[in-house]
Every structure is written in C-alpha cells, then in structure tokens.
Amino acid sequence: MPDTSPQSAIETLRADFRARLSAASTDRDLKILDDEFLSRKSGSVTALLKQITAVPADQRREFGALVNTLKTDIETALTEARAALTASRPPAGAVDVTLPGREITIGRIHPLMRVRQQVEDIFMRMGYEILEGPEVEDDYHNFEALNMPPDHPARDMQDTLYLAAPIVGGTWGAHRRAIPDAQVRAATLLRTHTSAMQIRYMKTTPPPVRILVPGRVYRRDNLDLSHTPMFQQCEGLVVGEGITLADLKGTFEAMLQQLFGDVKVRLRPSFFPYTEPSAEVDISCQSCGGTGCGTCKHTGWLEILGSGMVHPAVFEAVGYDPEKVTGFAFGIGMERVAMLKYGVDDIRLFYENDLRFLEQFPL
Ligand code: DAH
Numbered sequence: 001m002p003d004t005s006p007q008s009a010i011e012t013l014r015a016d017f018r019a020r021l022s023a024a025s026t027d028r029d030l031k032i033l034d035d036e037f038l039s040r041k042s043g044s045v046t047a048l049l050k051q052i053t054a055v056p057a058d059q060r061r062e063f064g065a066l067v068n069t070l071k072t073d074i075e076t077a078l079t080e081a082r083a084a085l086t087a088s089r090p091p092a093g094a095v096d097v098t099l100p101g102r103e104i105t106i107g108r109i110h111p112l113m114r115v116r117q118q119v120e121d122i123f124m125r126m127g128y129e130i131l132e133g134p135e136v137e138d139d140y141h142n143f144e145a146l147n148m149p150p151d152h153p154a155r156d157m158q159d160t161l162y163l164a165a166p167i168v169g170g171t172w173g174a175h176r177r178a179i180p181d182a183q184v185r186a187a188t189l190l191r192t193h194t195s196a197m198q199i200r201y202m203k204t205t206p207p208p209v210r211i212l213v214p215g216r217v218y219r220r221d222n223l224d225l226s227h228t229p230m231f232q233q234c235e236g237l238v239v240g241e242g243i244t245l246a247d248l249k250g251t252f253e254a255m256l257q258q259l260f261g262d263v264k265v266r267l268r269p270s271f272f273p274y275t276e277p278s279a280e281v282d283i284s285c286q287s288c289g290g291t292g293c294g295t296c297k298h299t300g301w302l303e304i305l306g307s308g309m310v311h312p313a314v315f316e317a318v319g320y321d322p323e324k325v326t327g328f329a330f331g332i333g334m335e336r337v338a339m340l341k342y343g344v345d346d347i348r349l350f351y352e353n354d355l356r357f358l359e360q361f362p363l
Contacts, residue, residue, distance in 0.1 A: 006055050006063045010070055013037075013044055017074055021081060030081055037074050045071050108363050112232060112350055115338045116214050119234050122258050123212040126251070128236070130212045133197035136167060138185040141196040145317040146274040154273040158192040159220035161229070190218035193331055194235035195274060198310075201237065202318035207325045208240035214334075225346050232334040239310065239320065239327030245277075248307060248328035252281050256304065259337065260286065266301065275308020275329060286340070302340060305332040 017037055024030055037044050048067055055063045090096065109117070120130055139150075148154050166186035197213040213235040221227040238247065253265045264284040272278040283304050285296035292298040307330035312322035335347050342361070344350070349357050 006051065006059065007066065009048060009051070010063075010066050013048060014070055014073070016044075017077070021077055024081065025085075027082065027085060030078055030085070034078055038071065038078075045074065106363065108358065108361060110350075110358065111338045111342055111344075111361050112334050114361070115334050115341065116232065116234065118259060119255070119332070119334070119337070120212065120214060122255050123234075123236065126210075126254070128210045128212045130214070131197070131201070132215050133191075133194065133200055133213055134187070135191055135216055135218070136163070136187040137189055137191040137196050138187050139189065140185055141199045142189060142191050142193070145199040145314065146195055147311050147313040147317070148273050152273065154271075160192050161190045161218050161220050163188055163190070191215075192219055193217050194233045195329070195331060197235055198237045198274070198314070198329060199318055202239070202315075202320060207320060207327075209237055209327065210240075211235075211237050213237075223348055225348075228335070228347055228351060230351075231347075234332050234334065236330045236332075237310070237327065238329075239315075239325050241325055243326045243328060245309060245328070248279075248309070248330075251328075252305070252307070252330070256281075256283050260341065264290065267307075268303075270306065270308075272306060272308055274311050274314050276311045278306070278308035281305045281307055281330075283340075304336065304340070305330050307331070 017033070020033055020036075024033055035043065038046075040046055045067065048070075049064070052060055052063055052067075124130060142160075143152070143155055144150070166188045168186045194213045194215050194217060197211075197215075201211055201213075202209065215233065215235075216230055217233050218230050219227075221229050223229070236251075238251070249265070249267060256263055256265050260283055263286065266282050266284075267279040268282060270278045270280040281304055282301035284290040285293060285300055285302050287293050287295040288300065290300040292300050296302050307328060310327040310329050315322040315325065315327075335350055338344065338350065339347065
C-alpha cells in the first residue's frame with residue numbers, strides 16, 4: 001500500500017529534487033529547479049506547505065518543521081551546485097586546451113641550397129676550405145687578373161652588369177672568412193663568376209690552396225628556360241707542387257659520383273682565358289643511361305662544369321711562381337646540378353617561390 005502520510009510526501013519531493021539536481025548541468029538548469037521547487041507562488045515546496053491544512057492538528061508543527069528543513073536543504077544544495085559550476089568554469093581569458101591546435105607548416109630547404117650544401121659537404125670531406133666573396137666586384141678581380149685585359153674578346157663570353165656609380169672602399173665578407181684586397185679598388189660591376197675569388201684568395205694566402213667558393217653571380221641575360229640574370233656557382237681552386245690534370249679528373253669523378261650516383265665522367269677540350277688547357281666536363285646522361293635522348297640532345301652526355309689547369313699568367317698576377325706550383329680550377333652551376341638531379345626543366349622555377357613547386361622537395 002502506498003504511503004500517503006505527509007512525511008512520505010516530503011521524502012518523495014526530496015528524492016525528486018535530488019534526481020533533478022543530479023541531471024542539472026548549467027546555471028539555467030539550476031534556475032529552473034529553483035523556480036520549480038522554491039518559487040513563493042508556484043514552487044512544489046510552497047505547495048507542500050499549503051497541504052498543512054490537511055494534516056491532523058497534532059502533527060502540524062512537526063510537518064511544518066520537516067518542510068522547512070527540506071526547503072533549507074534544497075536552498076543549500078542549489079547554492080553548492082552553483083558554486084561548483086562556477087568553480088569548474090575556466091577563468092576569463094583562459095586558454096581552451098580542448099580546442100584543436102593550429103597546424104604548423106614546416107619550411108624546407110630550398111633545392112638550390114640543398115645542392116649547395118651537398119657540394120660543400122663533398123669538398124669539405126676532401127679537405128677544402130669554404131669561403132665566400134663579394135658580389136660587387138672590380139674589373140681587376142673579375143677580368144683583368146684572370147688573364148682578360150681590357151678589350152680581351154673573352155670578356156664577351158659573359159654579358160656584364162655594371163654599377164651606375166662605382167663603390168669605393170665597400171666592406172664585405174660578413175660570412176665565413178673575409179679575404180680583403182691589399183689594394184683598394186673601386187667596385188664597378190656585379191661579378192659574372194665566382195672565379196674572381198681565386199684572385200682575392202691567392203693574393204692574400206701563400207700556396208698550397210684548396211678552396212671552394214659558393215655564391216651568387218650576375219649576368220645580363222633575359223629570363224628563359226635556362227637563363228636567369230642571377231644564378232649560383234661554386235668555384236673550386238687547388239694549387240700546389242705537382243698538381244696535374246689527373247688530380248683534376250680524379251676530383252671531378254669523386255665529386256660527380258657522390259652528387260649524381262653511378263655516372264661516367266668525360267673531359268672535353270674547351271677555352272677559358274684563365275686556364276690552359278681548359279676542359280668542359282660532362283657526365284653520362286641519367287635519363288637514357290648514355291644511349292641518347294631528348295634531355296642530352298641525343299649525345300648521351302650532359303655538360304656539368306667548366307675547368308682547367310690554372311694559366312701561368314694568373315699565377316703571375318697573384319705573385320705565385322708558375323715554375324714552382326701548378327693547379328686546377330673549376331666552376332659549377334648550382335641550378336644546372338639541381339635541374340639535372342631533380343628533373344627540373346625550367347630554371348625560373350627556382351626563383352618564383354611557388355610553394356607548389358618547393359613542397360615537392362623532401363624536408
Ligand atoms: N668562370 C666560368 C664560368 O662562369 C667557369 C669556370 C671555368 C671556372 C673554368 C673555372 C675554370 O675556375 O677553370 O662559366
């Protein structure tokens with residue numbers, strides 16, 4: 001038989017409140033509970049109190065006390081629940097650690113820088129010193145001391161960008177080891193090749209020499225598939241007693257096989273004013289394995305660098321004794337290496353900073 005005593009009505013309401021409270025999770029839920037149970041007009045507790053008239057007179061006092069206790073209990077429970085809710089909320093301005101993070105896009109090494117680092121590593125292992133030189137040069141270092149006096153026809157091999165006004169006494173060489181020039185000359189041009197640093201180095205350092213000079217060079221070329229007015233080279237120079245063409249060839253074989261894998265290397269006679277003999281160096285075409293294809297223009301070979309044995313006139317210009325020392329030198333284009341290594345057929349891609357291109361290279 002259901003208990004219909006006034007006490008049981010109180011306990012039913014208490015149980016009802018507990019159940020409702022445990023389901024409440026917001027301030028709004030608590031407000032609704034407050035109204036529903038404690039509202040002076042329509043709250044369930046108020047309604048219960050009104051039933052006092054139905055309670056036998058001798059029990060009214062006790063009933064009233066019990067309802068009041070229930071009312072206080074509900075008030076206390078609501079107050080505590082509000083406090084707990086407030087405490088569980090993050091303070092204003094707090095970081096919401098549950099939000100998904102922002103994706104960090106990781107940059108990668110530019111393909112030209114990667115090639116340069118690889119070339120530097122190879123020569124570093126062979127004991128070369130690596131240094132940089134000025135991009136703004138004077139005529140003497142870029143041409144004259146390299147056996148190209150004024151009006152020498154070989155100056156036309158490279159179309160030069162001249163400065164509007166010469167720079168006198170400029171400073172340079174913030175990177176790595178600076179090689180100053182004993183004589184201060186006015187810079188008049190942008191260097192057309194890194195070969196200018198051969199002169200600066202030998203003028204200030206006695207033999208033996210083993211250096212690698214990476215850096216930017218400039219020429220008056222229009223942009224096309226294989227030309228940019230600025231590009232990057234690595235110059236190499238080795239000088240000492242008894243350096244021969246065999247050293248030159250052995251060095252190139254070691255370097256090119258580390259750079260390109262299992263390739264054949266051949267020397268082709270060429271001309272540079274600062275070397276004698278001069279040679280252009282080819283590697284066997286990787287696309288066709290040497291049988292001939294579009295990449296190698298059906299020759300089976302790809303030109304990769306210019307080189308030669310240092311011309312005695314260059315030694316004389318820097319004060320070395322050509323009777324005592326010999327040497328070899330070379331210049332290798334970074335873009336050319338990168339194009340062949342990564343199968344890029346348009347040099348301009350390296351300088352457009354298009355992420356769709358750059359993101360194709362490994363991290
Ligand atoms: N300076 C040449 C160029 O820019 C490359 C070169 C050829 C450098 C022969 C050398 C060399 O040191 O011996 O095309």
